[in-house]
Amino acid sequence: MRCTCFANFIDDRFYQLTGTNKIDSTFVRSIASCxxxxxxxxxxxxxxxxxxxxxxxxxxxxxxxxQDFVEYFLQHEYNYYGLTDDVVPQWIAPKTSPTILFCK
Structure with a gap:
């Protein structure tokens, strides 16, 4: 995790937990401290x-x-849930019974 990401995470969580609003662009904990x-x-x-x-x-x-892996999914895309490319994406349900994909 890069230090900037860590500082952003701490900053976001601080304001979320305290219920306060951020008033400037400085971090609650500096990047050097992170x-x-x-x-x-x-x-x-x-x-x-x-x-x-x-x-x-x-x-x-x-x-x-x-290439075979991608082609398989493109040929069977109707078996999987998907998202539209709209500004506000919507779920696309499978047209048949869904295939369960396990990833390790």
Whole structure:
């Protein structure tokens, strides 16, 4: 979690819990203080050198599997819940009995 995100989270929760309104753009807890907090919690700030999620993503078999996976869902989209692209999205219910998708 980046320090700015952490500071935003603390800021949002503070005003939510206290029921008060924010009057300026400063954070309740500064970004520098959040960085120190994260270090105390054991966070380490370093470059991602290994890139575990992108290694091999361009291999021919991986690309083919990804295309087959997406094509399967597009062909069976009527089995899944979806959302409209409207300004205020609405749920689209499946036309047949829904398929349950488990993700690990």
């Amino acid at each position: 960085r120190l907090d994260l270090r105390r919690f054991g966070a380490k700030f370093s470059n991602n050198k290994e890139r575990p999620y992108s290694l091999g993503h361009e291999r021919e078999d991986v690309v083919r599997y990804r």
